[in-house]
Amino acid sequence: MSIHSPHLPVSPEGRLEERFEEKNPPYDDAEAIAEANRCLYCVDAPCIKACPTAIDIPTFIRKIATGNVKGAARTILSQNLLGKSCGQVCPVEVLCAGACVYNDWEREPIRIGRLQRYAVETAIAKDPALYQAKPQTGKRVALIGAGPASIAAAGWLALEGHEAVIYERKELPGGLNTLGIAPYKMKVEDSIAEISWVLSLGNIELFPGVEVVDEVSGQGQISTQELLEKYDAVFLGLGLGADSKLNVPGENGEGVVGATHLIERLKADPSLRLDGVKRAIIVGGGNTAIDIAHELSLLGIDATMVYRGPAADMSAYEHEMLHGRADGVKVATDRVPVAVVRDEKERVCGLRVARAENKRPVPGTEEELPADLIVLAVGQNRATAIARAFPGIELDGRGRVVVDAKTGRTGNPRVWSGGDCVNGGKEVVNAVAEARVAAQSIHAFLAGA
Amino acid sequence: MADLSIDFAGIKSPNPFWLASAPPTNTGDQVMRAFDAGWGGAVWKTLGNPIVNVSSRFGGIDYGNTRMMGLNNIELITDRPLEVNLREIREVKRRYPSHTVIASLMVDTKEEWKEIIERAEEAGADGHELNFGCPHGMCERGMGSAVSAEPKVLMELASWAVEFATKPVIVKLSPNVGDIVEPGEAVLASGAHGISLINTIKSIMGVDLDRMVPMPRVGNASTNGGYCGPAVKPIALHLLSQLSRHPQVGRLPISGIGGISNWRDAAEFIALGSTSVQVCTAVMHYGYRIVEDMIEGLSDFLDERGMKSVNELRGRAVPQYKEWGELDLSFRVVADVDPGKCIGCQLCYVACMDGAHQCIHLPGRSEAEARAAGHTHIPKVIPDRAVIAKGGAPGARVPFVDEDECIGCNLCQLVCPVAGCITMKEIPSGKPSETWNDRAQRGDDFVPGGLRVTEAARKARGERA
Numbered sequence: 053m054s055i056h057s058p059h060l061p062v063s064p065e066g067r068l069e070e071r072f073e074e075k076n077p078p079y080d081d082a083e084a085i086a087e088a089n090r091c092l093y094c095v096d097a098p099c100i101k102a103c104p105t106a107i108d109i110p111t112f113i114r115k116i117a118t119g120n121v122k123g124a125a126r127t128i129l130s131q132n133l134l135g136k137s138c139g140q141v142c143p144v145e146v147l148c149a150g151a152c153v154y155n156d157w158e159r160e161p162i163r164i165g166r167l168q169r170y171a172v173e174t175a176i177a178k179d180p181a182l183y184q185a186k187p188q189t190g191k192r193v194a195l196i197g198a199g200p201a202s203i204a205a206a207g208w209l210a211l212e213g214h215e216a217v218i219y220e221r222k223e224l225p226g227g228l229n230t231l232g233i234a235p236y237k238m239k240v241e242d243s244i245a246e247i248s249w250v251l252s253l254g255n256i257e258l259f260p261g262v263e264v265v266d267e268v269s270g271q272g273q274i275s276t277q278e279l280l281e282k283y284d285a286v287f288l289g290l291g292l293g294a295d296s297k298l299n300v301p302g303e304n305g306e307g308v309v310g311a312t313h314l315i316e317r318l319k320a321d322p323s324l325r326l327d328g329v330k331r332a333i334i335v336g337g338g339n340t341a342i343d344i345a346h347e348l349s350l351l352g353i354d355a356t357m358v359y360r361g362p363a364a365d366m367s368a369y370e371h372e373m374l375h376g377r378a379d380g381v382k383v384a385t386d387r388v389p390v391a392v393v394r395d396e397k398e399r400v401c402g403l404r405v406a407r408a409e410n411k412r413p414v415p416g417t418e419e420e421l422p423a424d425l426i427v428l429a430v431g432q433n434r435a436t437a438i439a440r441a442f443p444g445i446e447l448d449g450r451g452r453v454v455v456d457a458k459t460g461r462t463g464n465p466r467v468w469s470g471g472d473c474v475n476g477g478k479e480v481v482n483a484v485a486e487a488r489v490a491a492q493s494i495h496a497f498l499a500g501a
Numbered sequence: 502m503a504d505l506s507i508d509f510a511g512i513k514s515p516n517p518f519w520l521a522s523a524p525p526t527n528t529g530d531q532v533m534r535a536f537d538a539g540w541g542g543a544v545w546k547t548l549g550n551p552i553v554n555v556s557s558r559f560g561g562i563d564y565g566n567t568r569m570m571g572l573n574n575i576e577l578i579t580d581r582p583l584e585v586n587l588r589e590i591r592e593v594k595r596r597y598p599s600h601t602v603i604a605s606l607m608v609d610t611k612e613e614w615k616e617i618i619e620r621a622e623e624a625g626a627d628g629h630e631l632n633f634g635c636p637h638g639m640c641e642r643g644m645g646s647a648v649s650a651e652p653k654v655l656m657e658l659a660s661w662a663v664e665f666a667t668k669p670v671i672v673k674l675s676p677n678v679g680d681i682v683e684p685g686e687a688v689l690a691s692g693a694h695g696i697s698l699i700n701t702i703k704s705i706m707g708v709d710l711d712r713m714v715p716m717p718r719v720g721n722a723s724t725n726g727g728y729c730g731p732a733v734k735p736i737a738l739h740l741l742s743q744l745s746r747h748p749q750v751g752r753l754p755i756s757g758i759g760g761i762s763n764w765r766d767a768a769e770f771i772a773l774g775s776t777s778v779q780v781c782t783a784v785m786h787y788g789y790r791i792v793e794d795m796i797e798g799l800s801d802f803l804d805e806r807g808m809k810s811v812n813e814l815r816g817r818a819v820p821q822y823k824e825w826g827e828l829d830l831s832f833r834v835v836a837d838v839d840p841g842k843c844i845g846c847q848l849c850y851v852a853c854m855d856g857a858h859q860c861i862h863l864p865g866r867s868e869a870e871a872r873a874a875g876h877t878h879i880p881k882v883i884p885d886r887a888v889i890a891k892g893g894a895p896g897a898r899v900p901f902v903d904e905d906e907c908i909g910c911n912l913c914q915l916v917c918p919v920a921g922c923i924t925m926k927e928i929p930s931g932k933p934s935e936t937w938n939d940r941a942q943r944g945d946d947f948v949p950g951g952l953r954v955t956e957a958a959r960k961a962r963g964e965r966a
Binding site for chain 2: 086089090092093094095096097098117153154156157
């Protein structure tokens with residue numbers, strides 16, 4: 053077996069994310085065993101049903117309790133190759149731990165996420181060769197985008213003996229896991245370490261800095277046509293695109309920034325400094341909004357979320373809002389942004405908002421909220437345009453790639469897809485679950501072809 | 502408030518809680534601190550010819566998150582000079598005249614027994630406990646549990662002690678015997694005044710799988726130790742009941758030992774015939790302070806039951822111990838799951854399915870699904886509503902019991918993590934009370950379908966087929 057796992061770049065020092073402390077530090081052996089022993093080992097357990105990748109949670113926890121950590125890791129990874137990062141970033145409060153029967157008994161649910169991270173990290177640290185890839189089949193699969201969906205799919209395909217080649221537009225692989233997860237949950241190195249392990253599972257190549265285009269016009273590009281010619285199958289793990297805008301006066305220019313773009317710089321750009329920023333307004337009420345608000349607050353910046361509806365309508369998880377508020381995040385609801393206010397030097401000095409009723413501005417109720425930085429967390433554009441370049445692929449009205457839910461197969465019989473570009477933007481664990489379905493279908497296709 | 506004081510073969514004690522002979526009674530300082538904490542008595546760490554101990558010497562067994570469910574040790578009798586121990590006993594009795602101090606003794610020859618008994622009495626001990634129990638180290642030297650296993654030797658040694666002593670003699674028995682009644686009767690025949698039991702059980706606590714050495718490890722080897730702690734309580738209670746039910750032996754006062762950790766354990770030992778109880782592992786785990794709860798708990802328990810003294814509790818449960826043949830075959834209970842308390846873990850379901858009688862079912866399943874899951878009999882009545890676990894966890898997760906099939910084995914109740922969720926409901930069987938002995942007497946003590954040979958033999962004897 054040949055391993056083409058590339059040398060992945062080490063992130064430079066001085067990044068703002070380094071200042072964040074880990075919210076859930078790794079368990080040591082004794083802590084993990086103590087927590088694992090609390091698990092009741094339910095039958096047909098609700099936590100399994102609540103996990104999008106359907107990990108047999110009670111079984112892996114029992115294995116931790118008996119000291120069979122390697123077996124625990126196998127139980128997790130067989131369902132979810134990114135089990136380590138999912139243990140760190142999954143909203144367990146609304147998934148597995150939220151379904152734990154202990155909730156019905158007024159007891160603290162089992163810390164499933166931390167146990168999962170412990171099992172995978174500990175087992176891989178001791179012996180990374182948990183799996184042996186099957187003999188080479190000679191089949192080749194191209195994967196577009198190096199986010200969680202493509203990474204997981206590539207891992208499973210490689211274990212089946214297929215060659216997996218990943219093309220990523222950015223220099224760092226990992227997508228949301230590397231560049232979008234709040235640093236107090238997971239840092240860049242954590243994500244890169246996990247990706248390196250997946251890439252080592254079999255014959256996987258990664259080409260960073262390569263853009264897939266309709267027609268090649270320069271260096272660092274490859275055409276969809278070429279992919280279809282050179283590979284037996286293609287997987288689209290495109291993720292989401294740039295941050296959406298508000299379309300209000302004053303929005304363009306310095307001082308107004310997209311949320312995911314800012315998070316990415318916070319995590320990976322050592323040149324980013326927020327020294328002059330005292331007050332930030334984050335527009336939006338979702339999980340990206342609370343994430344960046346929370347992060348800015350932890351950096352000592354006065355952070356206020358502005359949302360156009362009532363608090364009950366905010367789509368951010370309750371536990372995230374609770375933690376954010378505890379760390380100083382303020383929330384202004386029923387406010388619609390009307391304009392970004394700039395001073396005579398064109399620097400941002402505030403956001404003009406109107407009171408809202410039914411999310412619509414009420415005339416004559418405008419006020420100005422002072423701010424030096426406006427962060428827009430009002431959604432992301434689709435990055436699915438390139439999908440149209442494959443004959444047969446359709447996008448739905450909201451720009452999502454249309455697939456058969458049972459196989460992940462698109463309208464093009466040699467192209468599969470999964471993750472945010474299909475589901476419109478969900479958790480990492482959903483992307484992995486969809487990647488697994490697609491990888492199984494691709495494997496079946498390659499084995500029969 | 503109930504009177505907790507006891508009279509053990511003439512030895513007075515302010516309460517029934519004694520420290521067993523072990524590390525917690527190693528020195529006078531320790532015993533005095535224990536008395537300050539509330540202990541009524543102490544059996545001094547066994548006196549004899551001082552020995553040299555090994556390191557390490559304790560092994561613990563954990564279960565789940567419970568540390569030291571069981572403990573074992575390969576420690577021997579005192580390693581301190583006899584003179585020092587006796588001087589400290591004298592000091593303790595001088596300062597605490599109304600507390601009980603028993604000298605635990607273990608020596609070899611008749612002369613040694615004579616000397617050590619006289620010196621213990623001279624130091625002021627209220628009584629002697631002959632240590633015929635330790636299952637390690639001393640038995641190779643012809644002492645300890647080797648004596649309990651030989652009733653004749655036991656009787657001879659104990660009768661020497663009775664001859665030399667002016668204070669009561671208590672004989673501490675080993676559980677490592679085939680039938681505890683034999684050493685019990687030997688104690689009676691020796692003229693000794695009381696019995697204490699159990700001493701520790703021969704055990705190996707585990708194996709160090711890295712070194713392939715049993716535990717506790719002494720260099721590169723180990724040996725069997727004596728097992729004690731909460732895990733041994735059921736064994737101790739059984740052996741205690743064997744002696745306390747004995748028409749003659751049962752008249753001797755018995756000091757109960759074995760996994761007693763709290764007032765409830767103590768009450769159970771006393772109800773099965775103990776006059777005093779001895780505690781060790783729980784003190785080694787948590788310290789002397791646990792006695793406060795033991796005193797308060799036992800006292801409140803007696804008050805609530807309208808009992809004026811510990812003596813009133815003593816032996817109350819003994820008459821209810823029967824042989825199997827005396828149990829009522831018609832008595833019937835069935836399991837009852839409280840949907841309001843159920844948290845939906847379904848451990849009762851899997852336990853009954855794989856480990857018992859397959860009479861717990863999940864609602865919402867068709868007969869075909871139930872058969873596919875392994876059920877061989879389908880209940881007559883299947884609840885047609887989806888039962889919801891407490892807290893509203895969606896889905897039909899609260900199992901139900903097929904009462905017609907339930908044999909009342911208790912397993913589901915034992916595995917249920919929520920106390921009080923599964924109860925065993927007494928239901929009338931419609932049959933008159935009847936024991937196996939009754940049936941044997943009538944000759945219908947068998948169920949058709951057994952061995953033909955047995956049936957033929959019974960017919961030949963003129964018994965009813």
